[in-house]
Amino acid sequence: MTSRNGAGWAMMCWAILVLVSFGAKRFADPARRGRAETEGWRLLQAQLIDEARTDREVARLDLLEIYRDGLDGFQPISARLRPFPDFSPQRHGGLIDVGSADGVAVGQGVIGRSGVIGQVAEVDEMHSSIVFSDDPEFRASFRIEGKGRGVVAGGPGRDEFHPVIRLDPFSFDPGDLLLTSGEGTRFPRSLVLGVVRVAHIPIESTRIEPPPGTTDSQEVLILSLPQLRSGR
Amino acid sequence: MKGSRPVPCALLIGLAIATQISLGSLVGGGVDAVDIPLLLLLWFSLVDRFGRVLAVGVAIGGTRLLWGVSPPIEVFAPLATGVLWIRFARNGVDPRDPGRRIALVTLALALAGFTHRFLWSVPWSGSVDAWAEGLLIGTLSAILLFPILDQTVPFVRSATHPM
Incomplete structure (x- = not known):
């Protein structure tokens, strides 16, 4: 076999491996696996587009109902x-x-059923990009009931974020529930941010996990402050 | 450009990006340092002329700017740190030695990851575990990927150190 043939084979094998791993994602991702099991149902639903639209509208109204009294003017x-x-x-x-x-607008908070999802990163006329709470760009102020307040930042790994500042003297313990503090213009008070998984000193190495399902495909709410928009 | 082979290079970049996207869901946890396009760029830095390294770097950075939310400094600073480290350090090391080459690349990955974290926060923030796991997986990826890339050298005619 010539060296050029060897090079061609190497690239082809690599391409096949990539295709196989794309196929394996279905088995690795529980959410995708769930969707595969409901594939039959989805085909049936394709014939009933109006019904699907209604379902989506119900999910939106349901989400609005969950946060009806807790958005503090947002x-x-x-x-x-x-x-x-x-x-x-x-x-x-x-x-x-x-x-x-x-x-x-850029910087607005994004919330879902399980709590804080992330924040808006880029805005186009008809669609926008958001970053999740485990993204390094994400910042939010938090409070732990009965302990104190601080600020968290996303990352460094997937499905985790970490504290960057404590505003009160307190220590983290595994299982502490972080809620939004309501300070700033991004989130109202008392939304679930995450749970402390590994407490550490220095506090920057503490590991906090966002609620499960945060990064799944879902209906979400973008939070805007009307007075902020009118003030611009 | 003499010896220029844009199509195989583009294919390699495409494969690296596709591998990155497919691995992103398969490997959970601290995957920050598992950056296959960066590994490809580091491999080019080891074996090829600076012109092609620059072209591959711009292509990888361009795709990240187009299909991502990162600003240019966040895209190019870690890539540049890794490449410059390799170009600086490879003179003292025989790039045909697989062990030393992986050591060089591991340090380049650590520097690139450190640069990225420095841009967003203090570099030592966040759990060390995730960073260490990412670096380990990145090194293992390099060990697996580089022999495949070595096979493609005949397509990259200007490679100065075909291994």
Whole structure:
């Protein structure tokens, strides 16, 4: 075999391995596995598009109902979140189907059923990019009931974030629930941010996990402050 | 450009990006340093002329700017750190020695990861475990990937150190 043939074979084998790993994602990702099991149902539902639209509308209304009394003046904008693999491996985010035409702006908070999802990173007219709470760009102020307040930042790994500042003297313990503090213009008070998994000193090495399902495809709410928008 | 082979290079970049995307869901946890396109760029830095290294770096960075939310400094600074380290350090090391080459690449990955974290936060913030796991997986990926890339040298005519 000539060296050029060897090179061709090497590239072809690599390409096959990539294709195999794309196929293996179905088995590795529990959410995808679940979707594969409901493939038959999805085909049936394709014939009933109106029904699917109704389901989506119900999910949106359901989400609005959950947060009806807890948004402290924030105006919710309903959107559909679709996870999107960023080409930079350290960044974790997704796309939403609303943009500047709907009142979305960079930096606004994004919440879902399980709590805080992330924040808006880039805005186009009809769609926007968001970063999840495990992305290095993410910042949020938090409080732990009965302990104190601080600020968290996303990363460094997937499905984790870490504290960067403590505003009160306290120590983290495994199982501590982090809630939004309500300070700033991004999130109202008392939304679930995450749970402390590994407490550490210095505190920057403490490992906090966001609620499960945060990065799944789902209905979400973008939070905008009307007075902030009118003030610009 | 003499010896230029844009199509195989583009194919290699495409394969590296596709591998990155497929691995992103398969490997959980601290995967920060598992950056297959960066590994490809480091391999080019070891074996090829600086012109091609620059072209591959711009291509990888360009895709990240187009299909991502990262600003240019965040995209290019870690790539440049890794490449410059390799170009600086490879003179003292025989790039045909697989062990030393992996040691060089591991240090390049650590420097690139350190640069990326420095841009967003203090570099020592966050759990050390995730960073160490990422570096370990990155090194293992390099050990697996580089022999495959060595096979493609006949397609990259200007490679100065075909292994």
